[in-house]
Amino acid sequence: MVAAGILVLTLLLRGLGFAASVPPTQTLPLLDDSIVKGSYIAELESEGDIQGFLDRVHLKLGGSVSRRLDLDYFLFKGVSFQVEGSDQLVGGDNGDSIARRMMAELPRVKKLWPELRPKQTGYNQQKDPYAPHVMTQIDKMHERGFTGNGTRIGVVDTGIDYTHPALGSCFGPGCLVSYGRDLYDGDDDPMDECVGHGTHVAGIIAAQTNALGFIGAAPDVTLGACRIFPCGNDGTTSDMVIAGFNQAFEDGSDIITASLGLFSGWAEDAVAVAVSRIAEAGVPCTVAIGNQVGGTEGMFVKGRVVAR
Structure with missing residues (x-):
């Protein structure tokens, strides 16, 4: 849920004409x-x-x-x-x-x-689907008519199951999920084949009206999907993360979001450098941090915001 909160804040700042600035962090040495x-x-x-x-x-x-x-x-x-x-x-x-x-x-x-080797960060199911909207005041933004219309959001994750009825049931121009690539398999179909995490993130952002009676934080956006994770729990690699963010940038995303963590908080590592350049080029990038708390890794080890 952290990614959704960061993304909503980014949408608000863009709508109000401000630019988010996050200072670089430093942390403990890389874990083996x-x-x-x-x-x-x-x-x-x-x-x-x-x-x-x-x-x-x-x-x-x-x-x-x-x-x-x-x-x-x-x-x-x-x-x-x-x-x-x-x-x-x-x-x-x-x-x-x-x-x-x-x-x-x-x-x-x-x-x-x-x-x-980044890992996917965990997430918790919410019993009340409206609770996140109330907690983050998305409901108030919806009342004012801010629903993300005209904004392209690139989701760098496990792909998106665009056949899901709450996510438009199609892929391509005119669909909710209108652009993207499967960088892991090297083709043009960013289908979330086996994991579901990218689909979960897409639902937080832009779920359409459905039988459960809730909608996403920004249901009128256009989504792009960059699949960089394989099936299974082995995670991906940092070169895939760099490729995913740059592909989303070159596809014309207005905002790029990812839910992953690295055992590095250094502003000089490859992912931080690559994504910071995209942020400096005018495209806000949000990365979920702090979803996994082990108690032994330190505050800044499990993921960090790389846009600065």
């Missing part, structure tokens, strides 16, 4: 289980031969180097890749730090990060 071992994201100085860059990584580190995802976007140009069998990676975290420093010295490298 959040890092994809041997996987990295490199931002490059200019367009050029990606394979040539990966060949230089191979010459520098040895082992095998495989391309994961091309990150060829207006605000972020780079590549993610996997290194295996390199003697430079032996030695745990210290060995990985040495390998990263060696790669960061290569020509064209602006910045290099370890690949992280």
Whole structure:
């Protein structure tokens, strides 16, 4: 529900002509289980031969180097890749730090990060479907006629089940869910096939009139879906998050929202850098934080607002 509250606040600020400003945060070091071992994201100085860059990584580190995802976007140009069998990676975290420093010295490298594994944040069912509207005063906004008309919201998540009757029952121009991509499978159908979380988020934002008698916070918006999560509980990777936000930006979203958490609060990590650029380009980005409380991870470890 945190994401919905942030999103509603963003809608209100946009409607009133203000720009939200969230200061960057810092936190504890990355936890081991959040890092994809041997996987990295490199931002490059200019367009050029990606394979040539990966060949230089191979010459520098040895082992095998495989391309994961091309990150060829207006605000972020780079590549993610996997290194295996390199003697430079032996030695745990210290060995990985040495390998990263060696790669960061290569020509064209602006910045290099370890690949992280975001997890979906949890959410609780509400017995009273109107309670969130009352608590966040959405009901008062509806009374004043603010329902999101003309606003395009990109949902970066598990996709959206656009066949659901409360979500328009169709996909494409003229439908509630009118644009998007399945970046995980690499096709143009952002259907939420197995998880349901993105569908849940879409319902909070824009559920249409239904048999249960409630509607979304902004039922007149147009939704876009970027699927970046697979089936199962393994989560996704930070390069997918970067690709999802940039795809939503380039698809013309007015607001981009995601419900996920990283074991990093640093403003310098790859996702924070990429999403902050989108926010600075004029598109507010909201990220749910604080939904999972374990009591041992620290206040700022489980997710953070990256738009600043």
